[in-house]
Amino acid sequence: MRMKQEEQYKESIPALLFWYEYNARILPWREDLTPYHVWISEIMLQQTRVEAVRSYYYRFLTEFPTVASVAEAPEDRLVKLWEGLGYYSRVRNIAKAAKVLCERYDGNLPADYTLLRSLPGIGDYTAGAIASIAFGIPVPAVDGNVLRVFARVTGYRGDIRSDSFKKQVGEQLRKALSEYAKMPSDPGRFNQAVMDIGATVCIPNGKPHCEQCPLSHMCAAFSEGLTAEIPAKRAVKERQAEKRTVLLLCDGERVLLHRRPAKGLLAGMWEFPGISGHVTYAGAKQAAAAILAAAGGAEHITPADLHAKRLPDSRHIFSHVEWEMRGYRIDVPQENAAPQAGEYLWASPREIREEHGVASAFRAYREHLPKESNLLN
Ligand code: SF4
Numbered sequence: 123m124r125m126k127q128e129e130q131y132k133e134s135i136p137a138l139l140f141w142y143e144y145n146a147r148i149l150p151w152r153e154d155l156t157p158y159h160v161w162i163s164e165i166m167l168q169q170t171r172v173e174a175v176r177s178y179y180y181r182f183l184t185e186f187p188t189v190a191s192v193a194e195a196p197e198d199r200l201v202k203l204w205e206g207l208g209y210y211s212r213v214r215n216i217a218k219a220a221k222v223l224c225e226r227y228d229g230n231l232p233a234d235y236t237l238l239r240s241l242p243g244i245g246d247y248t249a250g251a252i253a254s255i256a257f258g259i260p261v262p263a264v265d266g267n268v269l270r271v272f273a274r275v276t277g278y279r280g281d282i283r284s285d286s287f288k289k290q291v292g293e294q295l296r297k298a299l300s301e302y303a304k305m306p307s308d309p310g311r312f313n314q315a316v317m318d319i320g321a322t323v324c325i326p327n328g329k330p331h332c333e334q335c336p337l338s339h340m341c342a343a344f345s346e347g348l349t350a351e352i353p354a355k356r357a358v359k360e361r362q363a364e365k366r367t368v369l370l371l372c373d374g375e376r377v378l379l380h381r382r383p384a385k386g387l388l389a390g391m392w393e394f395p396g397i398s399g400h401v402t403y404a405g406a407k408q409a410a411a412a413i414l415a416a417a418g419g420a421e422h423i424t425p426a427d428l429h430a431k432r433l434p435d436s437r438h439i440f441s442h443v444e445w446e447m448r449g450y451r452i453d454v455p456q457e458n459a460a461p462q463a464g465e466y467l468w469a470s471p472r473e474i475r476e477e478h479g480v481a482s483a484f485r486a487y488r489e490h491l492p493k494e495s496n497l498l499n
Pocket residue numbers: 271274275323324325330331332333335336337338341342343344349
């Protein structure tokens with residue numbers, strides 16, 4: 123007979139805390155539970171693998187050791203340090219939140235779930251993770267791992283992403299944690315234990331390692347042989363393919379960059395300019411002349427003034443869309459290169475490398491920047 127749900131949530135706490143004592147993953151952000159460090163690590167870990175985060179975490183905290191240093195940093199520098207991690211709105215929200223923290227809380231994170239939740243870029247999960255791990259507040263941090271583990275434990279056959287299931291898990295865990303907390307560190311350790319169980323034992327893809335799981339004695343999916351059916355599979359939405367032509371406009375020393383719109387895909391990031399669709403050499407030169415005119419003061423440049431060279435095709439996969447890119451390098455006579463204007467910027471390879479974060483979707487084209495040995499910068 124299945125245990126009552128309420129008991130399953132309650133009993134999972136001591137079982138997971140005991141397991142965590144011996145099986146916790148050793149992670150850099152667990153060595154120092156300073157609220158600022160917990161915050162940065164949790165934001166970096168959103169939709170990003172632990173291994174990918176390590177070096178970014180060290181680099182970010184070395185350059186920005188305090189909330190105040192983030193608040194004062196130029197946004198381009200923050201974005202540059204984030205280059206390659208993706209989902210750049212995360213770092214922009216860190217910058218916004220750091221300013222709020224300096225204005226209202228003297229550069230500290232508040233020890234309060236609701237106040238944390240009100241900061242830019244901090245949702246239910248992150249507020250729960252910071253509140254519990256850094257401050258010992260008995261609140262859950264419900265993400266996909268937690269939903270999967272408790273769907274299996276309780277034998278839930280519906281859609282685990284539904285608001286109703288999220289609410290149910292959040293409420294049950296909040297109640298169980300408030301009643302349990304024996305030590306101030308328990309809520310944070312419990313939330314980290316579920317993260318680790320979800321990452322290493324009750325894994326998302328492939329067969330879960332139930333024989334190693336401290337919850338197997340109470341797990342409905344395990345006892346009823348339903349681990350392959352729970353969580354219920356979602357219909358996978360097909361990714362939309364989008365053709366783009368990328369133009370590497372070079373004046374011999376510098377390359378023209380374009381700032382993407384403040385909202386939408388790669389919001390506010392630098393990119394190599396381009397147009398939608400695939401075009402021929404003639405089309406690329408025509409588009410380049412139009413872009414140079416838009417960049418300011420180069421209306422006199424015609425496609426005939428430009429030389430185009432085809433670059434290799436490249437592909438970049440985002441969560442909902444896939445870019446199929448065709449590239450051209452366009453050589454612009456230096457004396458005709460326009461001064462930058464508006465959302466355009468001429469930048470040297472060194473400036474691109476050190477100062478301006480060009481979205482990693484364009485990584486393949488960065489290899490075709492002018493060689494620095496030829497440059498005077
Ligand atoms: S017993 Fe198996 S299915 Fe159940 S929570 Fe543990 S690993 Fe997941």
